[in-house]
Amino acid sequence: MSHLSLDQLIELRELGSEPGRDTAQAHLQQCGVCRAEAERLDQRVARLRALPTPRPSRSRFLETRAAFVRSRRKSYVQRGGVVGLALAASLVLAVGLREGRSPLGETAPVAQADSELAEVMARSRDLENAIRLYDPESRILDGRTAGITLRLEDQLSAVDRQLEMLSTLGQLHTSRRHEQLRLWRERVGLLDALMDVHLTRASFAGL
């Protein structure tokens, strides 16, 4: 039998029972040349495994976490989360306006709050659209910007969760309606800040 090919020697390192394996194994036991070749193969693999592990030059945790929060919020928006919240609030408003009073029968102060709520929600929607058009996901963020956007997006998620909880309570008592207005305002503030961060970064970068 001639010497084993490299393919055969590699095959012998695997677990398995391919045809001809026993014959090749028997040859290896007897042939010094093939044994030496097999040893060189083993050594080469051992050297590959012993190569040092390259290390990243810097941590990208903040960017990764920011991308995760952004994707989670995006999927929440796509599932209709924010739209749902706005719709729930709009329905309450519509009922109140059609009946010429606020939904719970309160008068001027609540009606004013309702009107403010409609404005704030519209502003929130505009900002959300503007950020979507800006498409921050396709842009590379430096660590500092990523940290700031991460904090803002985390806060936005928290506000959305609170708004979601309020919307599950059905018709809102006056205090809850004010709480709703406060949360929508906070949401607009956070979206404003987020837009600022992106635009400021863009102007620094000359984009």
Next chain:
Amino acid sequence: MDLYQLAKEETLVPLAKRGDPAAQEAIYRAFETPVYGLARRICRTREDAEDVMQETFLEVFKSLPRFRGDGSLWGWIRRIASSKALMRLRRNKYRDTDELEPEVGGGPKENPALRMDLEAALERLSDTARAVVWLHDVEGYTHDEIAKMMDRSVSFSKSQLARAHARLRRWLGEEVVA
């Protein structure tokens, strides 16, 4: 037993599944070096490896709720990292042929000073061959697993490995002169 493990895995993983930032950071810190190392060995550039690392952990954080813990956490993360690195190779299509034979004179026996070191020889392999060598010989994947990840046949994986070893043997000056 896995080379890379996460301390307090049983408490951190459930927290990370709920999106807890501290738990996510602990997972990131525990595995960033092996993930980057794997990506760097497969990808051609440092920048690509860093992108693969970020894509891997983003996928890990998103998919953790579906991690059932049947296997090890590192095994699960490593599979994601390998897939992402191979996807990056396919997307970039850097180079899929080996570089020309290095100029090592009349053969290694004649001029041992010109033998390549292993790192350089590995770099010189085609992207596909290098990926197969690394995934098989170092990470321990079977040809069947590699074939699935690469969307190729088992025999393709086997032939890539054999050809790669033939080249490494020559470039490292290990060829037996009859």
